[in-house]
Structure formats: C-alpha cells, structure tokens
Amino acid sequence: MSRPRVARLAVVGLGLLGGSVVRAARARQAAAQIVGVSRNAVTLGEARAAGLLDASATDLAEGIRDAELVVLAAPVGALPGLVREAWPHLTPGAVLTDVGSVKWEVVGTAERCPARAGVAFVGGHPMAGSEQSGFGASRADLFAGCLMLLTPTERTPEAAVGRVAAFWEALGSHVRTLGVAAHDRAVAAISHLPHLVAYALVAAAEGEALALAGRGFVDTTRVAASPEALWSDIFRVNRSVLLDALVEHRARLARWEALIRAGDWSGLEGELGRAREIREKLG
Amino acid sequence: MSRPRVARLAVVGLGLLGGSVVRAARARQAAAQIVGVSRNAVTLGEARAAGLLDASATDLAEGIRDAELVVLAAPVGALPGLVREAWPHLTPGAVLTDVGSVKWEVVGTAERCPARAGVAFVGGHPMAGSEQSGFGASRADLFAGCLMLLTPTERTPEAAVGRVAAFWEALGSHVRTLGVAAHDRAVAAISHLPHLVAYALVAAAEGEALALAGRGFVDTTRVAASPEALWSDIFRVNRSVLLDALVEHRARLARWEALIRAGDWSGLEGELGRAREIREKLG
Numbered sequence A, B: 001m002s003r004p005r006v007a008r009l010a011v012v013g014l015g016l017l018g019g020s021v022v023r024a025a026r027a028r029q030a031a032a033q034i035v036g037v038s039r040n041a042v043t044l045g046e047a048r049a050a051g052l053l054d055a056s057a058t059d060l061a062e063g064i065r066d067a068e069l070v071v072l073a074a075p076v077g078a079l080p081g082l083v084r085e086a087w088p089h090l091t092p093g094a095v096l097t098d099v100g101s102v103k104w105e106v107v108g109t110a111e112r113c114p115a116r117a118g119v120a121f122v123g124g125h126p127m128a129g130s131e132q133s134g135f136g137a138s139r140a141d142l143f144a145g146c147l148m149l150l151t152p153t154e155r156t157p158e159a160a161v162g163r164v165a166a167f168w169e170a171l172g173s174h175v176r177t178l179g180v181a182a183h184d185r186a187v188a189a190i191s192h193l194p195h196l197v198a199y200a201l202v203a204a205a206e207g208e209a210l211a212l213a214g215r216g217f218v219d220t221t222r223v224a225a226s227p228e229a230l231w232s233d234i235f236r237v238n239r240s241v242l243l244d245a246l247v248e249h250r251a252r253l254a255r256w257e258a259l260i261r262a263g264d265w266s267g268l269e270g271e272l273g274r275a276r277e278i279r280e281k282l283g
Helices: A016-027 A041-049 A060-064 A076-089 A104-112 A158-170 A180-203 A215-220 A228-237 A239-262 A265-280 B016-027 B041-049 B060-064 B076-089 B104-112 B158-170 B180-203 B215-220 B228-237 B239-262 B265-282
Strands: A006-012 A031-037 A055-057 A069-072 A095-098 A120-122 A124-126 A147-150 A174-177 B006-012 B031-037 B055-057 B069-072 B095-098 B120-122 B124-126 B147-150 B174-177
Touching (some): A006 A060, A016 A041, A031 A041, A069 A076, A069 A158, A104 A180, A120 A158, A158 A174, A180 A228, A180 B180, A180 B215, A239 A265, A239 B180, A265 B180, B006 B016, B016 B041, B041 B055, B180 B215, B180 B239, B239 B265
Parallel strands (some): A069 A095, A095 A120, A147 A174, B031 B055, B147 B174
Antiparallel strands (some): B124 B147
C-alpha cells in the first residue's frame, strides 16, 4: 500500500529546513504538487531551476491558496506572525504546521486564531539540522532516519496530527508526539543549552590554543558554527526555560569546581561516571 | 631517503595510545625491534599474538633495557613515578618520552632526576585519542595526520627533540613544539574544560530529553563517553590551570545569562557571532 500523498503542499521559507522539505517531498513523491513560498526571489528561482517546484509565490496568501498542507519553515521568531497572516487564507480542510525549535509561542498563537471549521494547526520540530544554513545547504535526505517531534494539544484534531505524521514519515523520519512544555524543556537541555555552551567554549579558545584543537574540540564545538541570528532568536523565544537550564548548568559546574578545589577526586569521578553512563546509552 | 629508524623501541603501557604506538610503529616500520612493557599479561599476550612485539616484559627495568627510545604511555598520574623508576635503567644514548595530556608534572619530574650523560627526556602529547580506551581500541592510524606536541625546555638536548620528532613523523603525525606552561594552558581550553562541560551537559539531560537527542547533542557530548578515571586524573594534574579556565567559563556564561535576562539580543548576538567566526576557522 502506498503512503497517503499530499495533493498540494506549500512550503513557506526555503532555507536549510524548507529547502530540504521540498527536496525530500519531491524525491519521495510525498506530494503531487509543491509550491514554494519565499520573499527571496533568487532562492525561489534556484528551487524552480532545480525542478523542485510546480509553482512559486512571493506572496503568502497566494502561495498557500488551495494547499492541503502548509509547512512554515521560517526562523522561529517569524512563526507567530506567519501563522496569523496565513490563517484566514488557508483552504478549508488544510493543515498548517511548522518546523520551529520552540513550540509554546507558535502553538499558542495558532490556538488564539479564530476557529475555522476544517482548518487545523499542528506544531512540529524535526530533530535534524546542521550548523550550515540556507537553501544551498538543503538536502533531500536531511530528515531520513531523523526524529520528528509533533506537539498537538487537546484542541488539535487527531486527523490533522495523523496527516502531518504521515507526511513526515513519507520523508523518512520517525514521528513522536509530546506536550508543548515537555518539548520546550527537553530541547533546552539537549539543544539550546549545548549550543550556548559550545559558543562559550569557542570564545575561550582564541589564539594559539585554537591551532592545537583536535577532533574532540572540533566535535564538541561544531554547533558553534551555526548562524548567531537564528540561535539568538531561539534563545529569545525559549528564554525562560533556557534560563532555568543555564542556572542549573552553572550550579553544577560550581559544585564540580568545589570538588576540584577540595581535591575530592572520588567525588568528582562519581559525578563524571554517572554522566558517562548516561552518555554511553546514546552510542 | 628513508626516515631514521629506531633500533629498539620500548612502549610502556599498551592502552589506546601505547597500543596504537606499537601498531603504528610496526605498520610503518619505524622501529627495528619493538618491546611491549605492561603489568597486564593478558594485553601483552594479545599484542604478541597480533605480531606487534619482538619482546615483552612485565618488569619496567627489564623491558626498557637497551632501548634507544622509551615511550611512556600510562595514565597521566602514573607518569612521574614511571619516569623516576625508569631513569636509572635507561641505556646511555636513550631518549625517554611520554604521551601525557598535562606536561608540567612529568617534565618537572624528569628535570629533577640526577643528570645522566647521554640520557634525555622529551615531553610529548599526541592530539589524538578517542572516547574509547584500552588496547582493544588501539589503531595503527591513530596518529596519521594528527598534531604531535613536544614540550622541550631549555635543558632538553636538541638532538633528543629531533629524534623524538622523527619518530612521530614516521608514525604520520605533524610535530610542533611549544612551552610546557603554554601547552598546559592551551589543552585546558581546547580539551580539559570541554570534557568537563560535556560531562555536565549530559548530566543535565537525563530521562526523556535524552531520547530526543539529535546529531548536535551526540557530537557535542561525544567526549563525555570517555573513562572518568582517566579524566578525573587529568583534571587533578592540571588542576590550577583548569580552575582558571573554569572560573572564566562560568563568568562568561553568567555575563551571557545577564544579557538574556535583560533581553539584550543584539549584545548576545554580538558575543555569539565572535565565537562563530572563531569556530569557522576550524572548518
């Protein structure tokens, strides 16, 4: 049995994520028609030239007209505005979704939009990405094997969740649903704080030290090559949860610093060992 | 012209690094004879069975007898004791070196040994490694293309530095010399602090969050799978420099936290951008 196919897909924003959505949808025939929507005419032209689009638009209302599934793939700070702007122009029966790294704001914005029969929003966040950005970095296999998080609420129609899940599964990803707050806390721990800390480690390694860096440092700080505007925006939107995680991180480092000052090496080794055991589960 | 070959090489300790030294020396014919020295008879047996050794010993004095080059590849905390124990048994003309991650203690210990004509110590630290450990993880290509740091002092004979450098170049690494204090400061920034911070990031990501981790978290925390006993030992030996780096790191995070609390996004973006520019140089 073939997977359910989207009749008309509109992707708003053709950067790393949006570009990869259109590439993957084309490659896997997950949509009969693909519309690219971007204010950047150059990127739209590149995507058309690559044979990825059946139509394109620089105007949002025009681009999402008649689309059965609309994927907002803009920076996280732009999502609430796009949801409000798109909402009245969605075709009855359409599902709106997004790929933002923080969910409370965009999900809350969608739930405050006036109810429209047969129109639904499902928050989404693919756990894929790269320190690279832009359409030029997009890849058809970006989502293959990756975890796709959906954050429906009690107000989200189950059928809409199922359609968005089926679309992402068609792109090769594994779908998992969780609550908005649980999502935002989890990504603070496994993504937002690690990014902030990686930037800080690099900032401390200027000059000669950097020339000596080996594989460990290169891996540990890879995410610090990510565009600062995107990440400053993510930190802004997830600010309160990130601050909790950051305060806890600084407190843990302060405790470990005290162990080092006290020469309590078995105490420190116990702390490091617990972390090592957790990390080994990740492979 | 063929590279200068070591007549008889003794490697003390056959874990990840020592095992990789004998494998690389064998594969690249960097030594005519290779002696493995370990208190672990099982590991010695495995290395012999793999055809890597011409002789083996569990006794240090016996193992290094007649060796032209002796490489100490034990955990960093064991190095001063091994230097003192090996020193009187070195053959005239021999060079003693090591692969420890912290240099002040082992170099200082060697310089306090009674002068012996024709016997020299050269501190060494290959910027290679892995979160894995033990002879089973050793590889003939571990040092290929890696940076090999040597930390001679004004008392180190140039000829000895040249011989150690030639040996590591024969194993495929790029040799660079720098001062002991500069080395210990640099590795605190690019290796020791990043390890400590990676352990702390993992410790904060227990439970459900961990199940959502993507490539970014896996890369950022890879080094937290390293054996805690080895790293607690490295932190102990480089304690004072590591504490300076840790205090500075916590202070930087506190400043960034203040920017986030104040909503100074352009200020934060400026800090992140400076780090991103540094990181991009690493490729």
